[in-house]
Structures are given as C-alpha cells and as structure tokens.
Amino acid sequence: MYRVVVKKYGDPDTLEYIKADSERINNKSVKIRVHACGVNFADILTIKGRYQERPRPPFSPGLEISGKIIKVGKNVSNHKVGDLVMSIMKYGGYRSEVIVPSENTYKVPEKMPLTIAAGFPVTYGTAYSALVTKAKIKKGEICIILGATGGVGIAAIEIAKALGAKVIACGGDDTKLKSCKKKGADFVINYKKNILRNELARINAKEINVVIDMIGGQSCLDSIKSLKWNGRLVIVGFASGTIPDIPANRLLLKNASALGLYWGELAHRKPKEIGKDFLKLGNLYKKQLINPSNHKIFKLKNANKALNYLLERKNIGKIVLEVK
Ligand SMILES: NC(=O)c1ccc[n+]([C@@H]2O[C@H](COP(=O)([O-])OP(=O)(O)OC[C@H]3O[C@@H](n4cnc5c(N)ncnc54)[C@H](OP(=O)(O)O)[C@@H]3O)[C@@H](O)[C@H]2O)c1
Missing domain, CATH: 3.40.50.720 (NAD(P)-binding Rossmann-like Domain)
Structure with missing residues (x-):
C-alpha cells in the first residue's frame, strides 16, 4: 500500500508519497481499500503542527475516506467484507489502505459515488x-x-x-x-x-x-x-x-x-449520533434535496498540489484525492 507522510511539520511541499507495509487489524476495526480521501482545511494546519490534534511525525494526514471493506475484526457486527463505506479519523486518511474502528465507519448513502462520499462526512x-x-x-x-x-x-x-x-x-x-x-x-x-x-x-x-x-x-x-x-x-x-x-x-x-x-471530536465521542445524522443526510440525498459535488479531484500522490490549491483559495467547495 501507499501513504502520504509528514516526516517533519511543514508546508504541503514537504509531504512524501511512500510505499508502506499493510498493517494488522484489531478485533474492533475494519480494513478498507481506499477509493478516495477528502481534503480539508484542517489538514494544512495538521501538517504544520498547528491544529488541535498534534500527531508526532511520521504520520499521514487526512480526516475522511471512502472505499471498500476488505477485512473485518472478530468483534465487528455492523460491517462486512465488500461493504462500500466512508470513515472518519483524527488523522491518517491519506493512504491507499486504512484500518479504522468499525464505530467510525458508515455505509455510503444509497447511489452516492465513492468519489463524492470521500468528501461528504466532514x-x-x-x-x-x-x-x-x-x-x-x-x-x-x-x-x-x-x-x-x-x-x-x-x-x-x-x-x-x-x-x-x-x-x-x-x-x-x-x-x-x-x-x-x-x-x-x-x-x-x-x-x-x-x-x-x-x-x-x-x-x-x-x-x-x-x-x-x-x-x-x-x-x-x-x-x-x-x-x-x-x-x-x-x-x-x-x-x-x-x-x-x-x-x-x-x-x-x-x-x-x-x-x-x-x-471532529463530537464524531469520536458520539459515533452513533453522527451515524443517525448520516442516515438523515442520506435521505436528503435520496430525495435530491442535497447535491454534494467535488470542485476538483487530484491523485493521492499529488496531495501537496491539492493542499496548495486550497491554501491559494482556488477551491469552491470540496477537493478530494483519488487513489489510482
Ligand atoms: N469546528 C469544526 O468541527 C470544523 C469542521 C470543519 C471545518 N472547520 C473549519 O471551518 C473553516 C472552513 O472549512 P472548509 O472545509 O469549508 O474550508 P474551505 O473549503 O477551504 O473554505 C474556506 C472558506 O474560508 C474562506 N477564507 C479562507 N481564508 C480566508 C481569509 N483569510 N479571510 C476570510 N475568509 C477566508 C474562504 O472564502 P473566500 O475564499 O470566498 O473568501 C472559504 O469560504 C476552516 O477554518 C475549518 O478549519 C471546523
């Protein structure tokens, strides 16, 4: 698998795209083959070490992803292999494969493309x-x-x-x-x-x-x-x-x-309530009362370009990174 990594706090251009080993899941987690990752303003602050969350390098930034479940932990009952899902995390989303607690993983709303679902949760x-x-x-x-x-x-x-x-x-x-x-x-x-x-x-x-x-x-x-x-x-x-x-x-x-x-903190403290919100949002989507869209799609390996685009305020709405 591949990951975008912060080796030292800094600007988007200091990010590295590297090959890494696949990790083991625990009993309450799911392993997801990532289709796309949402890009957020907070990612820029996180890689600079200026966000509320201050992970120690090396780490991958990224608060949200969409993809397909490829493995589930022994105690996971709400998801199965093959499910199309979106997940939220405090950091670590800019990867081609992620391991996330099943409680922070939600079904993609019906008929929503994975590229849209990647930038939907946050x-x-x-x-x-x-x-x-x-x-x-x-x-x-x-x-x-x-x-x-x-x-x-x-x-x-x-x-x-x-x-x-x-x-x-x-x-x-x-x-x-x-x-x-x-x-x-x-x-x-x-x-x-x-x-x-x-x-x-x-x-x-x-x-x-x-x-x-x-x-x-x-x-x-x-x-x-x-x-x-x-x-x-x-x-x-x-x-x-x-x-x-x-x-x-x-x-x-x-x-x-x-x-x-x-x-972000609320979503980790009250994952079930956030899940109910996503169901209500899914209904609005089904009735075409909301119409989420992406302004621009970059490749995961070009995460630095996506973040610079955001920094230069060129975006109108959402940017996502596709894993290809
Ligand atoms: N509290 C939370 O849980 C939570 C969750 C998500 C996001 N946020 C925060 O909400 C803010 C917006 O997030 P987003 O994802 O919507 O970001 P975004 O897509 O990058 O949009 C940024 C918005 O801020 C405006 N902006 C940027 N720099 C500005 C400046 N110097 N002066 C005035 N306006 C400026 C932009 O407006 P123009 O370019 O049109 O002027 C644009 O409307 C960020 O600060 C983010 O960290 C908080």
Missing part, C-alpha cells in the same frame, strides 16, 4: 450538526452563512435550504458567490466589498435567526449585531485567522446564544 456532517444539533434551525428562519463559499459553507447552504430556511450566503469572492446562488442561496453578500449590516438592510433582512460562522474576525462581530431575539450563533472555524472577542452584552440584549462546535 463538510456535510459539520454543517448538519451546526444547523440541526446546535442551532435547531426551523422552517422559515433566516440563516447567515459566513464562509459560504467553502466546503462546509456550501454543504450548509444546501442543508439549510432543504430544511426550509431562508439562506444568506456570505463570502469574499463574487465568482465563488455565484456558485452559492446555484447551490440554492436566496441572497449572496460579498463582505469584503460591502458592509454586512448595510447589505442586510438592503435585502430587508435586518434581523437574523441563525449565524453559521466558519470565518471569525470582523464578519462574526458584524453578524452578532444583527441577531434576532433568541438568535443563535454557531462557531465552526476561524478561516480569517482572527478569533473574535464576542460581546456578551449583545447576546444578553437579544436573549441569544453563542455555541461552539468541534465536530
């Missing part, structure tokens, strides 16, 4: 937890998505629309925002060019029920000023590089809540 799982588990979004509510042009953002647009919310997608690039419109956003706002509050007034959406924030910084602070009574802000990421100091008085005045989401 973005759609995170967006679903943010909107449903945390914000408890209701039909007819108004939702702002900050960082709507990224993988999690696009998933959040689709899910919020499928649940009957009105969606305002916010990003910093007009071309990318056009894609958000195609994915179903009711309105788009470029927060680099315009003042968020003014734009909300222009589209007659002065008060917002739910904010899903992947960006942090000034956009987050601006959105808090527009929260409605009982509004909910879900903190998902800080892609702007700035962690906002959230003004508690604003939350108090609107009887509002700020909620943190660390989906």
Whole structure:
C-alpha cells in the first residue's frame, strides 16, 4: 500500500508519497481499500503542527475516506467484507489502505459515488450538526452563512435550504458567490466589498435567526449585531485567522446564544449520533434535496498540489484525492 507522510511539520511541499507495509487489524476495526480521501482545511494546519490534534511525525494526514471493506475484526457486527463505506479519523486518511474502528465507519448513502462520499462526512456532517444539533434551525428562519463559499459553507447552504430556511450566503469572492446562488442561496453578500449590516438592510433582512460562522474576525462581530431575539450563533472555524472577542452584552440584549462546535471530536465521542445524522443526510440525498459535488479531484500522490490549491483559495467547495 501507499501513504502520504509528514516526516517533519511543514508546508504541503514537504509531504512524501511512500510505499508502506499493510498493517494488522484489531478485533474492533475494519480494513478498507481506499477509493478516495477528502481534503480539508484542517489538514494544512495538521501538517504544520498547528491544529488541535498534534500527531508526532511520521504520520499521514487526512480526516475522511471512502472505499471498500476488505477485512473485518472478530468483534465487528455492523460491517462486512465488500461493504462500500466512508470513515472518519483524527488523522491518517491519506493512504491507499486504512484500518479504522468499525464505530467510525458508515455505509455510503444509497447511489452516492465513492468519489463524492470521500468528501461528504466532514463538510456535510459539520454543517448538519451546526444547523440541526446546535442551532435547531426551523422552517422559515433566516440563516447567515459566513464562509459560504467553502466546503462546509456550501454543504450548509444546501442543508439549510432543504430544511426550509431562508439562506444568506456570505463570502469574499463574487465568482465563488455565484456558485452559492446555484447551490440554492436566496441572497449572496460579498463582505469584503460591502458592509454586512448595510447589505442586510438592503435585502430587508435586518434581523437574523441563525449565524453559521466558519470565518471569525470582523464578519462574526458584524453578524452578532444583527441577531434576532433568541438568535443563535454557531462557531465552526476561524478561516480569517482572527478569533473574535464576542460581546456578551449583545447576546444578553437579544436573549441569544453563542455555541461552539468541534465536530471532529463530537464524531469520536458520539459515533452513533453522527451515524443517525448520516442516515438523515442520506435521505436528503435520496430525495435530491442535497447535491454534494467535488470542485476538483487530484491523485493521492499529488496531495501537496491539492493542499496548495486550497491554501491559494482556488477551491469552491470540496477537493478530494483519488487513489489510482
Ligand atoms: N469546528 C469544526 O468541527 C470544523 C469542521 C470543519 C471545518 N472547520 C473549519 O471551518 C473553516 C472552513 O472549512 P472548509 O472545509 O469549508 O474550508 P474551505 O473549503 O477551504 O473554505 C474556506 C472558506 O474560508 C474562506 N477564507 C479562507 N481564508 C480566508 C481569509 N483569510 N479571510 C476570510 N475568509 C477566508 C474562504 O472564502 P473566500 O475564499 O470566498 O473568501 C472559504 O469560504 C476552516 O477554518 C475549518 O478549519 C471546523
């Protein structure tokens, strides 16, 4: 088997693609022949040693994969050899073969191609937890998505629309925002060019029920000023590089809540609940209410190019690595 490996923390170009021995499974694990791996923003931070998870080199990055089960441990009852699955892990996905606990392995939704399933768990799982588990979004509510042009953002647009919310997608690039419109956003706002509050007034959406924030910084602070009574802000990421100091008085005045989401950790603490979320997402997929897609596919051995592409912000949504 082959793996992409970090031998020393650094930039994507320090990654190596090497041949490695196949490993033995334990009683509760499954061995999967990987079809494709999802690429995430967190992978860049992990290989630099700047993520919450700080594995010691040498290690392979990668939070999610899809593939076919080729072996199951003695105590595994929920999966069998031949099943098409997607798995999540804290790192270690950039390999042609992985061994994963069976509880973190889920059936691929019916009729979903493996190349799509590889990039589905983290973005759609995170967006679903943010909107449903945390914000408890209701039909007819108004939702702002900050960082709507990224993988999690696009998933959040689709899910919020499928649940009957009105969606305002916010990003910093007009071309990318056009894609958000195609994915179903009711309105788009470029927060680099315009003042968020003014734009909300222009589209007659002065008060917002739910904010899903992947960006942090000034956009987050601006959105808090527009929260409605009982509004909910879900903190998902800080892609702007700035962690906002959230003004508690604003939350108090609107009887509002700020909620943190660390989906990767949640998924390992509550694997069964995440499995239920995937079943619900699978139903939305079956009914064609969500339509996950990949922006670009790279080969596993070119993982460095994929990560540089993400770093240069060229992606609109998901990138995956195919094992060929
Ligand atoms: N809490 C969790 O459990 C969890 C789970 C998944 C992801 N995340 C985090 O959520 C964030 C988004 O993840 P993703 O997978 O959607 O990433 P992605 O596909 O790479 O998208 C990144 C998004 O961030 C925006 N962005 C990038 N750099 C920026 C900057 N300097 N200033 C403002 N906006 C910037 C991009 O917008 P434009 O290029 O359009 O401006 C794009 O919308 C990341 O920080 C990631 O670590 C958290």
